[in-house]
Every structure is written in C-alpha cells, then in structure tokens.
Amino acid sequence: MSAPTASDVLRPRAGGLKDWLAGAMLGAAPTAFSLLRKVAPLPKFGSTVLALLHDDVREVFGTDAAFDAPYHGKLQVITGGEPFFLGLNDGPQYRAQLAAMQAVVKPADLPRLAAEVLAASEAVVAGASGRLEVVDQLVRRVTFEVMGDYLGVPRHAAGDLRAWATRLFEFQFADQANSPDLRKEVDVIAPALRAHLDAEIARRKTAGGPATDDALGRCLALQAAGAPGYSDVEIRTNIVCLFVGGPPQPPMVVPQALEQLLRRPEALAGAQAAARAGDDDLLRGYVLEAMRFDPLAPGLPRRAAKDWTLARGTKRARTVRKGDTVLAAFASAMMDDRRVPDPKTFNPRRQAYEYIHFGYDLHQCFGRHINHATLHLMLKPLLQRPGLRRAPGKTGRLSKNGPFAERLVVAFD
Numbered sequence: 001m002s003a004p005t006a007s008d009v010l011r012p013r014a015g016g017l018k019d020w021l022a023g024a025m026l027g028a029a030p031t032a033f034s035l036l037r038k039v040a041p042l043p044k045f046g047s048t049v050l051a052l053l054h055d056d057v058r059e060v061f062g063t064d065a066a067f068d069a070p071y072h073g074k075l076q077v078i079t080g081g082e083p084f085f086l087g088l089n090d091g092p093q094y095r096a097q098l099a100a101m102q103a104v105v106k107p108a109d110l111p112r113l114a115a116e117v118l119a120a121s122e123a124v125v126a127g128a129s130g131r132l133e134v135v136d137q138l139v140r141r142v143t144f145e146v147m148g149d150y151l152g153v154p155r156h157a158a159g160d161l162r163a164w165a166t167r168l169f170e171f172q173f174a175d176q177a178n179s180p181d182l183r184k185e186v187d188v189i190a191p192a193l194r195a196h197l198d199a200e201i202a203r204r205k206t207a208g209g210p211a212t213d214d215a216l217g218r219c220l221a222l223q224a225a226g227a228p229g230y231s232d233v234e235i236r237t238n239i240v241c242l243f244v245g246g247p248p249q250p251p252m253v254v255p256q257a258l259e260q261l262l263r264r265p266e267a268l269a270g271a272q273a274a275a276r277a278g279d280d281d282l283l284r285g286y287v288l289e290a291m292r293f294d295p296l297a298p299g300l301p302r303r304a305a306k307d308w309t310l311a312r313g314t315k316r317a318r319t320v321r322k323g324d325t326v327l328a329a330f331a332s333a334m335m336d337d338r339r340v341p342d343p344k345t346f347n348p349r350r351q352a353y354e355y356i357h358f359g360y361d362l363h364q365c366f367g368r369h370i371n372h373a374t375l376h377l378m379l380k381p382l383l384q385r386p387g388l389r390r391a392p393g394k395t396g397r398l399s400k401n402g403p404f405a406e407r408l409v410v411a412f413d
Contacts (some may be wrong), residue, residue: 005366005388007372008136008160008162008163009028009140009160009162009163009166009304010166010406011167011170011181011182011185011401013401017296023400023402025366026298026400026403028323029331030243030331030335032332033052033298033329033332033335034332034335035116036050036052037052037332037335037336039058041053041056041316042056042135042205042310042311042316042317042318044318044324047321047323047325048324048326048327049310049318049320049324049326050299050326050327050329050332051299051310051326051327051328051329051330051333052324052329052332052333053211053316053333053336053338053339054333054334054336054338054339054340054356055311055338055339056115056310056316056333057299057328057329057330057332057333057360058333058356058360058361059310059311060302060326060328061300061302061328061356061359061360061361061362061364062360062361062362063308064088064089064090064361064362065304065305065306066304066305066306066320067087067302067308067326068089068303068304068305069087069302069303069306070301070302070303070304070325071087071172072087072088072175073088073173073281074171074172075087075172075173075241077171077186077190078168078171078172078186078240078241078244079190079237079240079241080116080190080191080194081303082233082234082237083097083237084097084237084238085097085098085101085242086241086245087218090362095237096159096229097186097229097234098366099229100219100222100229100230100234100297101215101242101366103218103222104218104219104222105215105242105366105367105370108160108367109150110369110370111373113140113146113150113370113373113374114373114374114377116146116149117142117146117148117374117377117378118377118380118381119382120142120145120146121138121142121377121378121379121380121382122177122381123276124137124138124141124142124285124381125138125145125381125382126381127386130411130412131391131409131410131411131412132382132409132410132411132412133395133408133409133410134255134258134382134406134408134409134410135251135255135405135406135407135408136251136407138164138378138382139250139254139255139378140250140251142250142378143247143250143251143378144161144162144165144247146374147243147246147247147370148161148243148247148308149214149241150215151215151216151243151246152200152212152214152215152217152239153196153197153200153216153239153243154196154200154215154332156196159189159196159245161193162247164189164192164193165193165243165244165248166248166251166404167182167185167186167189167243168186168189168190168193168203168323168350169244169245169248169249170182170402170404171183171186172192172244172245173297174297174402174403176321193240193243193244193385194197194236194240195298195313197216197235197236197240198232198236200216201216201220201235201236203397204216204217204220210252215239215242216235216239219235219238219239220235222405223235224263225383237341242366243395245365245366246366246370247366248366249296249365249371250371250374250375250378251405252296252403252404252405253291253294253295253357253397253405254287254297254375254378254379255373255405255408256290256291256294256295256398256405257287257290257291257294257375257379258290258382258398258410259397259398259408260290260291260293260294261286261290262385262389262390262410264346266346267286267289267290267346267348268388270286270348271283271286271287271290271348271379271383272383272384272388274286274383275379275380275381275383275384276383276384280376280377280380282348282384283376283379283380284350284372284375284376285348285349285350286348286376287374287375287376287379288348288355288357289346289347289348289350290346290351291357291375291399292350292355292357293331293346295331295334295357296357296358296403297331297403297409298327298329298331298332299327299329299331299332300327300328300330301325301326301327301328302325302326302327302328303323303324303325304320304321304322304323304324304325304326305322306322307319307320307321307322308320310326312356326348326405330357330359330360331371333356334354334355334356334357339353339354340354341354357371358371382410382412385412385413386412386413387411387412387413388410388411388412389407389411389412390409390410390411391410395407395408395409396408396410396411398410
C-alpha cells in the first residue's frame, strides 16, 4: 500500500455549526456522564434511556433476551441480505456461525499476529527519521496490512480497502443520522467488496496447490472437507464482516491512547520504561488504561425487545419499554467509582473486570483477543525511542473527524 493519509480514508469533515456541535457534544460527554451518574444514572430522553453505571451497562449487554443489538438492518446492506452473527440474537444460527469463525480465527494465532504487528510497527518507526504521523502512517498502515493478510483479503487493484472498510464501519456503527451521502457510497462500496471476495474465493478454488494458512484459506479447506457453514456465500459474508468490523478499530483507539499518555508525563514515562524493558503485560496495562479515558465510543445502542426493568430492586430502577433504545455507555461505566476504584487515577495495573472496552457477554467484539494481543505492540517501538514528544503546533495534538482519530504527529530523537 502507498503511504496513507487521513484524506484518503476518512470522509471530508462536514464543517460548519453542525460539525462543531457534534464535536462539542463528544467532548462534553465525560462531564455530563459524571454529573448524571450522581443525580440520574438511568435518565430517559424521549425514547432513549442512558445506562451509565457499571452494573447497568453490564446488565444491558448481558441480557440478550431483553436487549437486541440493532445491527441487522445495516448489516443486510453490507452483506447483500446474508445473515451474520453480529446481527443475530442468541440461538442455533448465531452459535453455528460464531463457531464457524472461531474454528478459523484461533487463539493459537495470537503470538504470530503479535510478532507480525511488532515487526511491522518497528519497520515504520525505523523509517520515520524522527517524525511520525501516528494515525495513518503507523496504526492504520500496520493494522490493514497485517489483518488483511491474516483474514485473506488481498489488495484491490483499483479501490482503497482502508477507505472501504472505514466507510462501512462508519455506516454500521457511527452513522446515527443515516447520512444519505454515506449511504450512496455504501451502495457502491459494499457490492464491490463482496465481489472482491467472490473473485478471490473463485481464484483460490481454481488455482490448486496447498491452501494458504489464513482465515479464508482455512474456510476453504473446511468447505472441501464437507464441514457445514462454509458455502462460498457464507465464507464471503463472514470474511467481509470481520474485515469491516476489525481493522478500522485500532486507528481509532491506539492514537487516542497515545494522546492520553502524552497528557500524563508520569504515565508516558512508565509506558516507555515498560516498552524498553520488554514488559509487554505492563505495557498492555498502560495502553488499556489510557483507552479507558478515551475509548472507542461513548457507548453502544441496544433496542428493547420487551418491557424490562433495569437495576430492579434499587432506587434507580427504571422500566424500559419495548421498542425503546438503550445506550449502554461503557465510557461512563469505566468511570463509575462504585465498581472502578479511584476512576480518575491512571492505574495501569487494574483488574480486567474494570474494563468494558469491547462490550460484554454475547455480542462483545469478536476480535477482542486480537486487540488484547496487539494494540500495545503498535506503540511499543515508538515508546522505546528517546525523546518522544508532541510535534510542534496543532499537528502535535490529536484531531478527530467525528468519532475517528484523524491526525497526531510526534517527534523523537
């Protein structure tokens, strides 16, 4: 891939008052959540309920019978009408599809992926000559190269797969206003991505020779062995959705984590010491803790499938009516002092239960184990460099385009 830039991948900023208000609302969310946790932890605005406390967010995520993940409709656009487990409720079809992908995306692959991410990140940093744009030139480049190869998605001769996946991710997870301009792009990109995978499946099946050891190759090997769940359409649907749901995430959260470290000199020094000592577990702790202060999103929506009383038996109990939307605000939950000790303190040695970075229970992020194994390694070579600091001027401060990290330039000796 050529050197990426934000203008290649992200949609142009909307600009004007609307863009400013959207940014202001995201920026004000932590303060608003902090106040509401104290005075109204389950507020309702119209037909939307905000779940703000750690226990309530886990209840929403963990009660699939009452709260549907509202992804089905847009997934149908991306997949061409085919089902994918992210949009399904618990049941035989959900569990069969999940098992089919768990058979090809294996825990045993994590050391390989970690090594590849670390090597790719080191190569980028080594070639940076003391100045590096973190979002695109480091994280997005490494993520799409490593994960594209792992999933078996080849480069496209004409299209930019980084932009395609990011647009589809935005459509699926961040397009709350249902932008008609984005939908026009999606109606071109989604069929093109499906056709790209169809062509790769056909090429591999006619090429002969040993199967490539990537997710697509493993699917085709299982298909040849007669395993259920691996028709050409099922393989294409699953690989497309993993490609859309996975690689766009690290370029959002990893630069945000570095920004949080740069704001805290002691935390930055601790992360650098862990990186230089090769203490990857502690380094992971620094990055996960930094992500707690600016996670992937404020929360994720769920739709009430039936009447349900959240926090039943407590003073804050609220009955959610069938059809209402519940925003499970995990950004707020990870700042809830009822379950997260000293939440305003930066602590890289927190317990795993204190974090809800990638959802919880049934519909938690499928790639969470990959994220856990690799996100900190994208920053490790950079943190090992002496004199790591912000670049002068505005470029040395993280800028965002909506929910997406856009630009962060750092310098080092």
